[in-house]
Amino acid sequence: MRISTATMYDQGIASMNRQQNDFLKVSQQIASGRRVVNPSDDPQAASRAVGVDQARAVTQQFADARVSARNSLAQGESVLNSVGDAITSAKTLLVQASSDTLSDVDRQSVASELRGIYETLVGQANATDGNGRYLFGGYQDDSPPFARTSGEGVSGVTYKGDDNTRAQRIDASRLMPVADNGETIFQSVPSGAGYVARAERTGGDSIGTQAGFDRNQGSVTFKGPSRVDPDDPDYGRGMTLTFSITGGTPSVAVEDEDGNPIPVSGSLGTDGEATTLQFGGVSLTLSGLPADGDQIQLRPADHSDANQDLFKSLKDAIDVLEMDQQGLDENRAHVRNTLSSTMRELDNSLDNVLTVRASMGARLNELDVVDSVGGNRMLNYEQTLSDLVDLDYAEAIGDYSLRQVGLQASQKAFADMKGMSLFNYL
Template identity: 75%
Template sequence: MRISTVTMFEQSMTSMNRQQGDFLKVSQQIASGRRVVNPSDDPQAASRAVGVSQAKAATQQYADARVSARNTLSQAESVLNSVSDAVTSAKTLMIQAASDTLSDVDRQSVASELRGIYETLIGQGNATDGNGRYLFGGYNDDAPPFARTGGDGVAGVQYNGDDNVRAQRIDASRLMPVADNGQTIFQSVPSGAGYVARAERESAAGDISLGTQEGYLRNEGSVTFSGPSRVDPDNAAFGESFTLRFEEDGGEMRVRVADPNNPGDLYDEVYTSGETISFGGISITLRGEPEEDDQIQLRPANAEGANQDLFKSLKDAIDVLELDQQGQPENRAHFRNTLSSVMRELDNSLDNVLTVRASMGARLNELDVVDAVGGNRMMNYERTLSDLVDLDYNEAISEYSLRQVGLQAAQKAFVDVKGLSLFNYM
């Protein structure tokens, strides 16, 4: 069979191009460090690598989200630490103000210090994170959640945020709350809080100086109370709200408490100063001289009508600390009753703040756990991706040497073939 010179040249060029292509492919793999440089190198591995890369990118996004969540929670937890310190300081000042050795001027000085704590708490309630968003406004985080309202003496505070909890997805299956709303922190009490008593009174202007959310309660006498205390949680009426009334009957002052579940009175006895009375699973100690139709409201601390507002509690305390008590037993009784109520409300508020703060600490711990799991998952993805597309350098270098020899052999063969000619023998 005759083989033409053109055919020999074409086959030699084809062999050299193939060897050079294989050699360049191995060179490219070594330069990039990847076995699969193009999808055509290994279609199945390339396809799986795309899926793993997407999962790895999503895991990295969740890791970034956890960094943001940790920053927000850390800032909020730091603010709540300051809030708990402020409430503790307020309780210390109120214990100091309750001393009978203090004059009206001394109590006004304490009220001035308490006002500073009040302003501090408003500032803490309007704290922002590193991005300028308000921490405790829920999803209404573009404006201060707590705004001052009009009023005599110390201005009141109104919550303008929403009741939602801002959340962030920190993992595929976990949506974590990262900032509790201000209503939950500053205007709520823990579910296990007990009873709180309130004895409101009418001011000289005719309004309610420490107004209740459920209407007018008259208290113009000098009765003070201690408690209430829990004595029988299994009582059928325990957990209800009660109104304790003083009514004169036949020349005697009686204490009456209506039964919230049945017609008639749950308690109806002659009043004796210093006596502890019990009804509905709770007890309260009364002292002093009441007036006809004076009332004391007793509610569970988490009842709808009870005061759960930390700012209102402090405002009430400041208002009564500034009252003139010299020679006015009614004001003195009003001061005692208000301090007793506010101290309980501050205890409940502090417990609530500490509960929320503990929840934030638990979430910070959870972030550490999820971070560890996410780190392990990222390592697994990287290992899988490496197995799919990364290069085995030992094998690649051997292949490189082999392809280099093959290319050199093809080049040498072409040189030899090119030299074959009959003219050399003529």
């Protein structure tokens, strides 16, 4: 078969071009560190690499979301730590103020300190994160969640946020709450917190008492209530003790919130000495003499009619400590009873704050676990992506040398071939 000179030239040039192209391809791989520089290099690996890279990007987004969630939870936990310390300080001051050795001036000094704690708690309740968003307003985080109010029978602070809990997706299957709303923290108590008593009678709407209630007129004071029999059929219901005076002898009747009578064990004396009554699975120790119509309201701490507002509890204590007792037994009784109620309400509020804080701590721990899982997942993605598209340098360098030799050989062969001519022998 006769091969023309033109054909030999074309095949030689084509061979050099192929060798040069292969040499250039290996050079690009070494320069980029990737085996798959273009999708055409390995279509299947390139397609799988796109999917893995997208999954890696989503995992990185979740990692960034966890950073934001951790910042929010850490700031909220820090604020609740300060709130817990403030409640503990307030409780200490109330124990001090309960002493009968204090004068009105001393109690007013304690009230001044309590007012400072009150202002601190309002400020903490309206705390913001580093971006100006309010931590405890739910999804209404662009304005202070707690606003000042004025008027009688109110706490002085009203919650203006919503009842939602701001959440953030930290993983494909986990939507985590990152900021509890202020109502849950400052105006709630844990379920099963027990009873809280308030010495108030149904009537007007006085400063320092709940709306719809007025001060008692007698000097009766209480300690408790204490749980005696949680299996009692009336335990857990709201109860009201109503005092009456017949012929100078006081008596007491207990009714549940529906007006049904509840049996009472124990009786009142006429000398004002301490006596313990048992009813509805609880006991209550009474001292002093009641006036006709005086009442003591007992409500489970999580009852809708019970005070669950931390700010109102402090304001009630401040109001009675600033009151001039004027040597009147009924005024002293009102101060003791209010302080007793407030201390129990503060205990419940502190328990609630600690519960929410513990929940935040648990979520911070969960973030650490999810971070660890996410980190391992990222390593797996990196390894898979490396296996698909990254370059084996040892193999590539060997291939580079081989392609270089092939290119040089094709160039030498073409140079020798073009020198072959019959004219050299004429």
